[in-house]
Amino acid sequence: MRLLWCKNCLLPNTRPNLFIEKNGFCSACNNFLKKKNVNWKKRENEFNKIVKIIKRKKLRYDCVIPVSGGKDSTWQTIKCLEYGLNPLTVTWRSPQRTKIGQENLDNLISLGVDHIDWTVNPEIERKLTYESFKKFGAVAIPMHLAMFNIPILVASHFNIPYVIWGENSAVEYGKINSKYNQKNLDKNWYKNYGVTHNTTAEDWVSKTLPKNKMSSYFNYETYSKKNFKTESIFLGYFFKWDPLKTYKISKKNGFKAGKSARTGYYKFADIDDYFISIHHWLKWYKFGFTRLFDNLSLEIRNKRISRSHAIKLIKSDGLKPPLEDIRKFCKYCNISTNKFFHIAEKFRNKKIWKKNKNNKFFINNFIINNWNW
Numbered sequence: 001m002r003l004l005w006c007k008n009c010l011l012p013n014t015r016p017n018l019f020i021e022k023n024g025f026c027s028a029c030n031n032f033l034k035k036k037n038v039n040w041k042k043r044e045n046e047f048n049k050i051v052k053i054i055k056r057k058k059l060r061y062d063c064v065i066p067v068s069g070g071k072d073s074t075w076q077t078i079k080c081l082e083y084g085l086n087p088l089t090v091t092w093r094s095p096q097r098t099k100i101g102q103e104n105l106d107n108l109i110s111l112g113v114d115h116i117d118w119t120v121n122p123e124i125e126r127k128l129t130y131e132s133f134k135k136f137g138a139v140a141i142p143m144h145l146a147m148f149n150i151p152i153l154v155a156s157h158f159n160i161p162y163v164i165w166g167e168n169s170a171v172e173y174g175k176i177n178s179k180y181n182q183k184n185l186d187k188n189w190y191k192n193y194g195v196t197h198n199t200t201a202e203d204w205v206s207k208t209l210p211k212n213k214m215s216s217y218f219n220y221e222t223y224s225k226k227n228f229k230t231e232s233i234f235l236g237y238f239f240k241w242d243p244l245k246t247y248k249i250s251k252k253n254g255f256k257a258g259k260s261a262r263t264g265y266y267k268f269a270d271i272d273d274y275f276i277s278i279h280h281w282l283k284w285y286k287f288g289f290t291r292l293f294d295n296l297s298l299e300i301r302n303k304r305i306s307r308s309h310a311i312k313l314i315k316s317d318g319l320k321p322p323l324e325d326i327r328k329f330c331k332y333c334n335i336s337t338n339k340f341f342h343i344a345e346k347f348r349n350k351k352i353w354k355k356n357k358n359n360k361f362f363i364n365n366f367i368i369n370n371w372n373w
């Protein structure tokens, strides 16, 4: 395949669900341009109507907010409180939560909400993480299975009518056609954009991962006959989402950024977990770009940085692997770093990676011509 780059941002056509369209822009950039035509006042009114419907029900909790303590979930919580909702906030507890992640989560709870910190059986989570790394070269499948399932489980069991998510990543980062329902996180969305390699909990059941130990990953319907349907909506559909905007609002409300970026460009994103950097790093093997490309592309679209300056930042970054986090991951999975790179190597996309005469891998048609491979 020929690697094609968006002429506006820094994303290539290898990014899942992203296409370079007729105007040379990627679908994420074109989605961004379409946002200019959105009547945000109308969308806000739509949200207001939902709030009124919920409040009329006089429930114990009005909505579930899936939270990590990050800038986006802090923003979601602030917004919901602003509109008078009484949310139950729910976290899938990452086994690799950072110190700053815990502090930010504590801050979020202190805004005035009840909270559930849901911990998955650590041994099962560890095995599943390693299995998914071996099978798909992906370390975040257990995270995504848990993250998308647990809040809905909680909402369904407590008869809470809405789960309020943050931004619609399929709209912000890639392809979603205009006919597609952008408001709801439904089964179709989860299947296509849930970052689980199209797997469900059932697909991972084995002797070492028995179904009765994987309860957190199985959806509500698996064990319950009760006919309660909770609706999942994206707050980013009703209010324009921009990472810098959500950061500024959250910062005013006690959220703290890191001292430097853990991965990518932002020091206020991807800071609450040690392994997220590995999840993003593996994109280099598979798709020929890293988290830095994602973040800088958002900055380009928001016109806070030029494309040429962003390319300079990539050059100065050098795209080195996150070795410290890789070591932590290896310790967690009880494997050597050699084994890690051996497995990662299996997922190098040979359609885009070729070997040069010095027997070194390089990407044909990389965004930067004179890259030092």
Ligand SMILES: [Zn+2]
Binding pocket: 006, 007, 008, 009, 010, 011, 025, 026, 027, 028, 029, 030, 297
């Ligand atoms: Zn683009």
